[in-house]
Amino acid sequence: MAMQLGAVAPAHAQEAPPPGQPSAAAQAVSEEITVTGSRIVRNGYDMPTPVTVISTKDLQASAPANIADYVNQLPAVSGSGTPATNIRGLTSGAAGLNTVNLRNLGSNRTLVLIDGHRTVASTLAGAVDTNLVPQGLIKSVEIVTGGASAVYGSDAVAGVINYILDRDYTGIKGDLSYGQTTYGDDNTYRATLTAGFKFAGGRGHILLNGTIVQRNGIYGVPRDWARNGYYMTQNPAYAPGNGQPQYMPSAHAGLNSVTAGGIVVNGPARGTYFGQGGVINHYNYGENYTANSEWTIGGDWQVNQHINGTSLQPAERMRGAYGRLSYDITDGINVYAEASYNRSLGLSWGGYQTDRGNIAIKGDNAFIPAALLAQYPGIATAGLTLGSYNLDYPTRSSANLRQVQRYVVGAEGSFDLLSTDWHWDTYYQHGVSKNHVSLISPNRVTLGYARDAVWNADHTQIVCRVTRDGSADPLAKGCVPWNSFGVGVNSPAAVDYAMGNPWTNQRLQQDVEALNFSTNIANPWLKPIGLAFGVEHRREATSGYTPDFAKTGWYSGNFSDTFGHYNVTEGYVETDVSLPFNIDFNGAVRLTSYSQSGRVVTWKTGFTWNPISDLRLRVVRSRDIRAPSLSEMFVTGGGNTNALANPWAGGASARFRGVPQGNLNLKPEKADTWDFGLVYRPSFLPGLGLSIDYYDIKVNGEIASLSAQNIVDRCYEGNEDLCKQIALSMPSNLAAPAYSYGNNWNRTTGPVPGFADFWVYTIPYNYVSERARGIDFEVSYLTPLDRIAESLPGTLSLRGLATRAIEDTTNNGTQAPTDIVGQNSGSLTKWKYRVTANYTLDEWTMQLTGRGFSAGVYDNTYVQCTSGCPASTALHRTISDNHLPGAFYVDAYLARRLKLGGVEGEVYFQATNLFNRDPAPFAFGPSDTSSPEPSANRGLYDYLGRAFRIGLRFSLGG
Structure with a gap:
């Protein structure tokens, strides 16, 4: 596990650290801060890769209902999946999911770890539900931006989210809270309880944690x-x-x-x-x-x-249990076993069948x-x-029950070889995710x-x-x-x-075996040389069961069974070397062999340089990958019913059935990443830290499928190959290749009016390239106020995070590249920021948070005009108003520490969207508004209104 590799002090929570360096608070108290981002653990400011650390105190001051609510506010995170944004995915198994998406490159390109270990995915697409992290045990969250595949493995194209658990906790602690909106809805209850005990004279340790979260949600849209x-209408x-x-x-x-x-x-x-x-x-x-x-x-x-x-906010029911047993069998060897079980039920309305x-x-x-x-x-x-829209039958709804089991057994220790201290660890991990999706549908x-x-x-x-x-x-x-x-x-x-009630069961299984070694080799002239290497084998598999009645004939449902598996074997080496002139080198290389998609090499090389004591410059160049998911390789049916514009009928709306098909010939995506940055800690102003980092990520061979609308439009324009992905009736064998279905109609005359029984088969290929560029900013300052004036009591800490997205361009080789930065119809705004001011006085803690994003447009390709407009084309639609405003929200937090006998406690109160700012009006349409969404972009704007949370934390003997 990454945090325990290397001979340095253990990690401590950070108050407000700039990426990749200790906080001002840590400097003030000479506390050594250790972060990961590498298999060789050193102080974060020594690492070339930017690392943002969120501490326990940061999380407590935000008081989120779940960890994802906080992480998704961070500027580097954009486009994450939430229960509200997944509400239309009734059949996808994504209902109730909270996923993390760095750089807006997709949640499947962000690697999620728990204590440096992978965890089984929650969907066929590879998304990991952050709800399964034992939230009462989280000590910190580390966000490694930039490529990290050579260090941690596949899927780290955009970076890594590493949830660090407090595995050494002793005592008893808990957190109870209740929240609701200012409108009296979305009632949310949360309770966590953690207990840690030593035994056998301190050689053994038992750790237990339980979590309960119940969110009643909001059925309908009472705003x-x-x-x-x-709506976005066709101008009459x-x-x-x-x-x-x-x-x-x-x-x-x-x-x-x-x-x-x-x-x-x-x-x-x-x-x-x-x-x-x-x-x-x-x-x-x-x-x-x-x-x-x-x-x-x-x-x-x-x-x-x-x-x-439609549900404005889906309901959630989450239950989680975690246990860990460890024992020092010798002074140099510790063995441990972990087990966790999480049960998550997502309930939502998906709109009337229209x-x-x-x-x-x-x-x-x-x-x-x-x-x-x-x-x-x-x-x-x-x-x-x-x-x-058939009000006499119920709205379509989904109940998505997800059960995740995770078991880890391992050992770690140290030994001396050739006068050098070595650390080793090995583990076996078995994870199973069972997903039961049940719908109500006509x-x-x-x-x-x-x-x-x-x-x-x-x-x-x-x-x-x-x-x-x-x-x-x-x-x-x-x-x-x-x-x-x-x-x-x-x-x-x-x-x-x-x-x-069509339903389906899907099972995902992940098995991982790993062995790692690390050391710091003495260097008589410069700092010790860090070295880490290891091997890992992983197996990913899926199976499913759908009753025959649920496979076809439904407006929502039409599930299919997916079976498949692949194996991964890989080995890596990483090193840190100090060079003359205050230059440090960090490099890693990993060889990975996939049973389905072949071999690939990933690598990273980075340098840091201190031209003066206050300033550190850093640069990283890396090759990163994402392997095809189980869904992209093995899915053989299912899909959705929706609407598209029928080009044979002048663009009139028509219903269709979209059916995904897997592709066993897919290869891993490859990304080349540059990171340039600086860290400035001025000696003349203790407590101040500043970092600026530029990133440039180019992904080639990105796996994607043309949309049903694109397939139909390009068939209409003469692409015979895509015409073969269109059929006018249900084929007898859903598992057969999709291209065999398209020979029962004429491309020139088109399908029958109304697209009766119209099917479109979508197949993924390695055909898209994407480039994402931007700049991350972080500044923090912590000082006792008596530094400013002796009469001023308390401590003030300030922290600001911001990301300026410069480019996110996608090129599928079939039309002009499109840049989505600033399209507030999505999630990638030009600017996204979060600023906090925290004041601590004796037993009181007060914090104000400002968070927001810049104004933008519906679509960068639209041409805004009100008269004298140029010709409106498929690539450049004309629009009367292309503007979407930005937003700024203020959150407040107040806490008072208490002590009663041997019990320490804290009561707290939090208010989000303090000024109850409504979301900007957002016009969905004009093509598919068959199941209308509330007129707000729920992936970007605050749509619930002002919300309150009150809670009590307590600890005994911790």
């Missing part, structure tokens, strides 16, 4: 800011060449092709919609409406709103209102088409049977056509007719027939 009908006044912008962020807007109880979208009855109890109404399309637009601005826009079928003007109703449907037939008798012959087949409702032979009862005429399909048995005309018009039996 005023979400009720303005804010736009026509090619008329100088008007094509896109227009609009308030009081809605899709006129859907209502709660159905709206007629074709023929002479167009605009007739059906309300409570089937009441007939006529829709007001508003003044800005045009006949070819699905969007209404003004008019009856409120009729189309259905955001309350049919955007694609419900075909036959003319003899028995539920067509008589009054409508009397007014429009032609319906009896021609039928009609409805759009609906079934396409049964709902289709139920909607086709007719009178029975003697015209006395409404039945399903399949019941009257007979059907051999087992799903037709017990069909209950469905009334598509109104709200509150269907019985519970009809709902039960149309709805179902």
Whole structure:
């Protein structure tokens, strides 16, 4: 384990350290700070790789419900997955996940470690849920930015998040807290209890920890800011060449092709919609409406709103237990065993099943209102088409139960060889993640049977056509007719027939064996030479089970079973060498052999230089990799149902089924990284530290899949190979190669209107390159205030973190490279920052935190204009307003230490988003708004409002 390699003092918590150096507080008290980022442990300011350390006190002052809430606020972290941002991924197994994403390069390119060890992934894509870290035991969190694959292994393209546990703790301590928003919702309970005891005269140690977190979430969107009908609409006044912008962020807007109880979208009855109890109404399309637009601005826009079928904040239930037993069998050998179990349940609503003007109703449907037939008798012959978000059946929802077990047995020790002290450690780790995903969703087949409702032979009862005429399909048995005309018009039996609970089980297993050695070799002229080397073998495997009924036919579900495994064997060497002229060299090389994707070499070389005592310069050059995930190699089906623009129908919305397929020919991604930085600690101002680091990461052969929309568009433009990834009906064998499906239709004429049974197969390839550049800033200052004036009591510490993203350009070789920096529709803003001011006086601690990000745009490729606009193209859409504002939030923390007998305690109060700032209005659309999100970018803006947390910490004998 990295923290125990090398002959230096043990690590201590940091108050406010700049990246890769001890804090001002540490300097003030001459406390030696040790951080990792290397297999050879030395003081952080000696290392060329920037390392940001978050201490226990930092975490306590933030009082997060879980560790991810804090880490995701750090400027170097962008685009992380949270339960709120994963809410639309009903079938992906990501519901309830908290993942960390450094540099916005993807959570699968950030390596997550616990005490320097890998942990089993929580999803097929390789994401690790940070909820499984024993949170009451975290001593510090180390963020190693820049490449670290040569030191720690694959997936460290953007860096490493290393959670350091307090493995030597003795005593009993706990933390109890309760929180809610200023609106009285999202009630959250958190409790941790930790106990550590020595036995056998101090040779043995037992450590136990338990964690309970319950977050009730917010079902629906009970916020005023979400009720303005804010969408990205197709400008009704736009026509090619008329100088008007094509896109227009609009308030009081809605899709006129859907209502709660159905709206007629074709023929002479167009605009007739059906309300409570089937009441007939006529829709007001508003003044800005045009006949070819699905969007209404003004008019009856409120009729189309259905955001309350979505969770603003998913609910979470987490339980965790951790135990560790260690024993010194000799003075130089310690053996240990660890076991942990985590159970996490994520519950969320994913939106009503929306049919955007694609419900075909036959003319003899028995539920067509008589009054409508009397007014429009032609319906009896021609039928009609409805759009609906089907309020009579429940919103789609998911329950994602994740159970993770992790077991580690190991030994560590030291020995003397050739007058040199050596440290060694070895361990075996076994991890299992079991993921059970259960959905509530309508079934396409049964709902289709139920909607086709007719009178029975003697015209006395409404039945399903399949019941009257007979059907051999087992799903037709017990069909209950469905009334598509109104709200509150269907019985519970009809709902039960149309709805179902598709589910799947997925199992992930990771086995790791490792052996490491390290030493510091005496150097009579300069500092000791650090040396570390080791070997590791790892096996990753997955298996699953889905019942046959859950594999096809669902609006949400359609799960598939994924089976596969691969092995990794690797060895590494790392060294630290002092050179003349105050220069230090750190280098590492690792040879890795994958059973599926071959051999690859990663390496790192870095230098630090002290031209003067106050200034340290550093540079790192590295080659890093990410291996293909189990999902990218082995997935053979599943997918989602969604909407895209049909180019054969002038861009009209159409439903499709997206089906992912694995690729066994994938190779590891390769990244080349430069880091340049400086650390300045002026001797004339003790307590001040400053660091600036520039990073440049180039990833080649990045694994990605074209989106369904891109596949369809490029097929339409003539790419025959991509046409082979499109089919118009479900193939008989989902595991067969996707390219065999595309020969049953003509590219020129396109698919049948409406994309009935339209399937798009997405396949990953090593075809994308990406470049990310930016600058990290960190400054800290700690001083007793009596340094400033003798009469001033207490201690003040300041810390500022900021990242300026300069570039994040992706090139897929098929269109112009796109740079997403500053697109506040995503997560990578130009500036992201966090500033804290902490004041300690006797038993009191007070902290103010300011956090925020800069203003940006929806899309860097958009052309903003209001008149005289250039031609709007697929690569450069014109838009009336491309601006999205930045945000600044203030958090406050107050704590009072107490002592009662032998028990030390602390009561604390925290308020986040102190001024209750609403998120900026964000316009989703215009293509897929079939399941509307709240009009906020929840991956960037604070969307809950002001929130409070009160708590009590206590310790006994620690």
